[in-house]
Amino acid sequence: MHSSNLLIFAMKKSLRLATLLIAISFLSFTLISYSPIDPVQAYVGADMMRVGPEQRDKIAEYWGLDKSPLQQFTHWGTAVISGDLGTSMIFRRPVIDVIKEKFLASLALMMIAWILSGILGFTLGVIAGMKEGTWVDRAIKWYCLTLASTPTFWLGLLLLIIFAMGLGWFPIGLGVPAGVLAEHVTMGDRIQHLVLPALTLSILGVANVALHTRQKLIEVLSSEYVLFARARGEKGFVLFWRHGFRNIALPAVTLQFSAFSELFGGAVLAEQVFSYPGLGQTTVQAGLRGDVPLLLGIVIFSALFVFTGNLIADLIYQIVDPRIREGESSL
């Protein structure tokens, strides 16, 4: 790719990102301002009876809730542009710190699920595609379609019932053992708490990649260049490795990167079921308790996260696919 093209590409993407972020924060803000949850009431909680109207007004004034939504939005927006995402109402800490901490916990969970589902899904897809029409193919297809229609929380509960309650192999929830000091938590403890949520997420991620890979491989296998490869005496694994893998790996990796949104969505539900203290669970808390700065911060952050995934997918195509990479240097 030429440097001028790269510049145009970068500018286009930045412009798209800017408009996306503005639109998404405006929309989220509007939705929150119409939500029935009163932040003050959510903040005070059960002590509401003991808090007088004057005190409530004071809290509202302190948070700037007495101003019009538009004023609030502009106020928040100017602060965000200067790099300040505000302070979380429920954690009473800067939003950026909360997101950082929670995201790191989620990151381990999401990465494991992402890699596992990618590898497992790709392998299953390849097996099904190579054996198209046989019982193996049908079994994999059936498995994937069943998974694709399984709700995340239900699968999480099922795993909890079997592996945590029934067999007792894994803890029922949380990210670390309860009642243990932070400095006494071992890596083993963390991993043990991570297994079930990660498994839930990866099992569900498999279906998409597997079905997509299967379809793509069948397409490749019926192509003219595979016919010609067969005419040259290639078959079985050699044929797959030389021509199949090469042509389906890129779409699969791209798909996996663009599935960041589903990964994030799945994490929200899985973390809720397992009370895993990640970004997903924090999102739910922020929403239920009307913590507007935190919720908007997470919205912006997750938009960035998904955008990055899509950007990587785009870039991989630009860098890896010779038809795009060397498209202009043909003789």
Add this chain to the structure above:
Amino acid sequence: MSLAAPLKKEKKKLIKPKQIEVQKIMKPVKDIKKLQATIEVQDLSVSFIQYTKGLQQKDLKVISSLNIDIHPGEILAVVGSSGSGKSLLAHAILGILPSNATVTGKITYKGEPLTSKRQEKLRGKEIALVPQSVNYLDPLMRVGKQVRTAVKDGDPIKAQREVFSRYYLKPEVENLFPFQLSGGMARRVLVSTAVVSGAQLIIADEPTPGLDTASVKEALKCFRELADHGAAVMLISHDIETALKIADRIAVFYAGTTVEVAPVEDFKGKGEGLRHPYSKALWGALPQNDFMPIAGFQPLPSALPPGCLFEPRCSMVTPDCSKAQPEARTLRNGMVRCIHAT
């Protein structure tokens, strides 16, 4: 088999010295008929199972009772309009038809039946395909590497570089991807895959369309050279003029069968030397001849006439023509499928 075996052995003994001689002198072989055929196709039929209404199956016959043979050092051109089943013939010989195809008839390679097991063994080694277009190359693999995968013995890199320089492909071409090749370069790369394999039977499927005159000439030269080195070449084409330039014999294809096989010399003048009315009509339709198209269309595989396949369009038609498909018979150093041919 037991009866034929001693005969075959004897035949082989007779032939061997000649074959070596042919390969050494690298000159067009005149007495090709005396050599054992590299490939012989007898009564080949290919049909596809098709679902018509719901679960009702229908056998769609795309090639019916086809006969051809090619000898070492010979180029046989298979000529016919598109949709007459030419490519399927190539795929049937290689054994790469889709799984819903049924093949009947006999294919013999070097005197022995070409079973699907043998096809699998010989594909790419003794029988090579030169496909139609650049689409038959893996879009994500550099072409040099693709040619190397076709090399069966010896050093692949050396063989590939040698063949590239022989076909005037610059050394840097090996690092290009198929989409970066020009039409002529792609053609030469495709021919290279067949050349490096050292195959004895080369099936070229429409190797010339879309090429400029110089490239056509160049491509044809490649095939002539291969034949002169002792390979048997089957050149599939819808372009009779190209075929006439290099072929030794022409097989005229119509609606999935060969209606005539004639030496190339018969295609001259007003086509008096030709045997089948379709060949004559095809010859007469050329611009430099009478430029006279024949009325009607080639029948579709789903609606073949019961008798002679050409009967609905034939100018010599008699009631006997619609009774049964004419048997292939030898006539004046050629083959024809017409009851009236003389």
